[in-house]
Amino acid sequence: MLDDLEIRGLGVIDRARLELRPGFTAITGETGAGKTMVVTALGLLLGGRSSAGSVRKGAERAQVDARVTIDPAGAIADLVDDAGGEIERYEGDDGTPRADLLIARQVAATGRSRAWLGGQSVPASRLAEAGERLVAVHGQSEQLRLIEEPAQRAALDAAAGSAAQIALTEVATAFDRLAELRAELSQLQAGAEAREAERVDLRELVDEVERVDPQPDEDSQLLARIERLSHREELRAQIGEAHGILAGDDAPIGSLRDLSRDVHSRIERSLRNDPSLDRALEAAADLDYAVDELATLLAGYLADLDTEGIGELEALDDRLAAIEELKRNRRLTLQELLEAYGNAGTRLLELAGDDTRIPVLVEEVAEAEATLKNAAESLSALRRATADELSARVSDELVMLAMPNARFEVVVTEAGEIRRHGQDRISFRLRPHPGSDALPLAQGASGGELSRVMLALEVVLAGANPVPTLVFDEIDAGVGGAAALEIGARLQRLARSSQVVVVTHLAQVAAFADHHLRIEKSTDGEVTSSSITELDAEARVAEMTRLLSGLSDSSTGRAHAEELLRLAAETAPTAAS
Incomplete structure (x- = not known):
């Protein structure tokens, strides 16, 4: 209060x-x-x-x-x-x-x-x-609102009490659920062509990658291998000369291996007279070892170079060309291509899931439509029953408000579609005296009559x-x-x-x-x-x-x-x- x-x-x-x-x-x-x-x-x-x-x-x-x-x-x-x-x-x-x-x-x-x-x-x-x-x-603004359907519908539902609120909630919940399902179904159906195109493309990707079967970083490795085989003679000449310097017998002043050993021998003899040369001797020994190791490595490289690559270069070129074509067609690097291939299986399952979701959604939409229809019909039945009672009670109140011959009518008709507030059109009508037609309040009620209708409604709805x-x-x-x-x-x-x-x-x-x-x-x-x-x-x-x-x-x-x-x-x- x-x-x-x-x-x-x-x-x-x-x-x-x-x-x-x-x-x-x-x-x-x-x-x-x-x-x-x-x-x-x-x-x-x-x-x-x-x-x-x-x-x-x-x-x-x-x-x-x-x-x-x-x-x-x-x-x-x-x-x-x-x-x-x-x-x-x-x-x-x-x-x-x-x-x-x-x-x-x-x-x-x-x-x-x-x-x-x-x-x-x-x-x-x-x-x-x-x-x-x-x-x-x-006030007068509320009287004006009373001639509008939303206010009339709210008054009728208020007269029906808590039962109407429960029924309204059921209709609104069913309406929202149906709207969600329809939106999801529409989205899936609208994207069916796009999904099919994506499926085709993913399957082609899988086929192309599996046909070539590229391995991670294979393009870089192939390119390096081709470069080596393409310059084999130059490599043989350069590395052969390097090996000759290290261990060859025809060097003018002897090979680097002979020179390093001579250095080691001279320092070793001098150590007898000066013990402080011990570190120099260690370094000379390391030099001997390094020269021997490098000579061995180069000899092995030359041996491999003599035996490898026979008939291999053409195959390597073909392999690299296949990988490069795959990359070029997809406009992806090899790493991106392999990642796309790895994700393709999961995405294909998802797309297949969308297809299976559509018939399920169709059934769910049908069930939701039935649920909404039932809820709306229950609300309509409640409104029609309440309309008769409200019409009689307001008419009785109008008699007490110096309108003894007036008849108030609440008309409930089907709107043809179900909205969040139900499927009904609500119309408050007034027949001021016998023999007159019951007209909607907006057409048939004067300002004074509208005031009394509002007061009569308020008295009836007070409880x-x-x-x-x-x-x-x-x-x-x-x-x-x-x-x-x-x-x-x-x-x-x-x-x-x-x-x-x-x-x-x-x-x-x-x-x-x-x-x-x-x-x-x-x-x-x-x-x-x-x-x-x-x-x-x-x-x-x-x-x-x-x-x-x-x-x-x-x-x-x-x-x-x-x-x-x-x-x-x-x-x-x-x-x-």
Whole structure:
């Protein structure tokens, strides 16, 4: 329940505080006094769009603060806790656990907006999430929305209660599942040609690689081998000369092997006279060994060169040409080619898996379509049953709202396709009097009739609506006389189960309120301000007189006001019955 509302710097309101109580509270005032600002303030608290234009002229910011009583173990408390906010827990007079929640919204003159929930700064969307569980605001904009199908469908589903919510969830879940399966199937089917082309290419790759059977780095090894065999005579000449220098018998000054041995012999003889030559002798021995080893290596190389490569060069050229052609055709290096070959088997299995997935998906889509159809038909059956009941109950309420011959009808027809909200078209229709056609609200209802239809729906849905506070902004527009009295009585009845706040310009409606607030404007010639006052019995009579006659001191108007208040008091038990 909304306990109090403080408004600062909003529109014509400089600073005002509303203390709200259980039951029916009426808010009245002269045109332009700022009654609409109260609804605007609530809209901001409920996460509505903010505007710099709503900030009072000369003020740096507009701010709205509210204190709300909530269930400390309810959904709102959980939402506040998730947001990091806090609530103040206490025990009510009746021993029931209660909690106070503070909500705030601030709009700077620059247009920047901030919001707080339980003292924690939160985005406006989080306020909206909490607000939809706390307060429902009904005004002329809501009346306009009532003529649109989404609002009518939501009202019908609300009348069906939790069963409709369960059915809606089943339809939405089945709809989303079917959409996922269809998207996957469409993607696989659309890519069938591309996958077949990829399969053909991969099979050709496998065949080509297996036919040539290249080995890792074979192209480099072949090229090196071909280079060696192609220059065999030059290699033989060069290495033969090198070997002759090392160990040949026909060198002019002897071979390098003979020279190194001579060096070793001379150092060895000198060591007898100078022991310090021991390291030189070791080096000379190493030189002997190195010359012998190199000579042996070159001799072996020459021996191999004499025997290898006979008839081999042509085969090597053919082998290298085959590998190079494979690389060129695939535009890959040998390493990349072998990697592609290694991955081809796995990819071919995957592509085969896609083919096997398609018939499975076709079956799954068919099953999902059947599931969605069944869920949608169950929801439709529930809606049709609820439509009959809602039609009768709202029609009964319209009788009590001075429309005794009106008939309200909820028509449920099949849309031809199933959407996330079901397969039904919902149409609210009104037959104002016998003999007339039942027309959609957008075509057949006046503003006053639309106001009464909305109120009748709200009364009927009150039990299914978990929102504890209902705010009506001039829902009585276009209504007067007996109809206005009936609207006041129905609002009073609605206030037995919910906190009801009504902005009205009709005394016939305000007379049924449990509490009466008046918004007054004043001006110093330059700046206009508004204040909010709770009226005592005498002040209430004066305000009712003003509403009736335009003059707060009219004797005729005063007598009428007192009569209205007395009538409201007398009929209050009947209205609540």
